[in-house]
Amino acid sequence: MRNSINPEDIDFYNEYGFVRIRSLLSPEETERLRTYQNQALALRGNYRFADRDILADEKPVFERMFRQRLNLWRTYEPLREFALSPGIAKIAAELSGVDAVRLWHDSAFVKQPWANGTFWHFDAAYWSFNSRRGITVWVALTDSRPDNGGLYFMPGSHREVDFDLPVFAQDHVAGLFDLPGYEHWREREAVSLPLKAGDCTFHNGLTLHGSGINMTPYHREGWTCAYMPDGSTFNGKPNVLPEDYLATLGIGDPLNNDDLNPVVYRKPDRGSRDRGF
Template sequence: MNHQLENTHIEFYQKNGYLIVDNFLDDRELAVWREAVDEAVAARKNNRLPYNTAKIPAKAQGEAVFQQRINLWMDHPGVRRLMFDDRIGKMAAHLEGVDGIRIWHDQAFIKHPWANPTTWHQDNTKWSFSSEHAITIWVALDNVTLQNGCMFFLPGSHKARLKDHPAAGNRVGAMFETYPELGGLEPAPVVLRAGGCSFHNGLMVHAAHANMTPYPRRAFTCAYMPNGSTFNGTSNVLPDATLESLQIGDVLDDDDQNPLIYSRRQAERIC
């Protein structure tokens, strides 16, 4: 795993809100990731979440954009081993300059042939915690090209402090109607070979092309929250039992739901 970060990588990330890491996984590691994710997605069937047995309608709008299966680490040991790799947690923590990182949720993204584009959006505004230091890793399990649905980032948009987040529906450029000043930013395409990855800040404005090929485009991602993050009242992917136990302002530190995968203090004690 190509997990070493230089100061120049951290500086680029903090300025632009994203970082591309080529050859993140070697061929052997890529094969392990593909096998684990494919098995986990197949075992989950039509359940998006491990603790929600409601089936996803075959023509659900989200499924027209990509097939999404969340928190596969909870019910597949192979994915769990991948997600608990503290080398990834250390990268995320160092890029964001925080002491500890917890899993918010993982997810498989499978953009099927001819699938729709993903509209411009931010991630953290949908989550159950609010942070300027949320971060996501996005690992390409297939080659990701301009033709099959690569992402695009708006460099520096993570610093824009956007307040309103209108529902975009299927209008790709809806965000620019609310924030025309973002329309002057030049999008950066995230073209990756299989085994490469990107990191992006939770407030990064990003989108993805349609898949204009007859082949699926597989990716696996994990969103992380800084240790010590607190509940903001949004349900997002939290199970009902957890939501019932929380009040706004409570620290999200349940290791069964949001495990701590890297702590600088713990690492220093071990050393």
């Protein structure tokens, strides 16, 4: 499993809000993650969340775009190898420019044959914390291309977008661009980054992205993991947090629950390294 990047990757990410990393996982690791995810999906069934009785068919628009199941790592032990991987989290922290990151959630993203495109959106609008350094890794478990629903990004959008979740029509892929303040994105050119199985992209939580229609009879399988900078605080949005935990939170409270959102990478203290620890 890859756990390092070069300065050019960081510069690219800072400039454009996303970056492609080749061979994050070896072929063996990719197939293992794919197997684990499919096993976890079979166990989860139609429930989107691990601890809430929210059926996928309550979100029919989403189900026609992709099969999404959240926090699978909490209900299927083998997935913890990847969700809690310090190597992947280390790359996320280095790209974000933070010393420590907590796991926010993992998620399966399976675009079924002939599935609809995924409307333009940005992840930070949904998260329970506001940080311009939140980041998501999207790992291809099968090849991802424009013809089978591969991702598209709007370069530089992470520098212009704010945290508020805009209410927009979800009946067409560019519904977000109908809103005041977002119309100019219709005139911008998006970037598609084809991925081989085992490749990934990292994107900032404020980077606009979406995906096209799967124009093939095959599943396009992806796994994602979102990371929250350590020290982030609650903004009032429930997102993936359990209801019993939400009941204890007030806006501004630290999101430091080590069971739900464990620290998966912390930069070693320089003094400890110097002492050989």
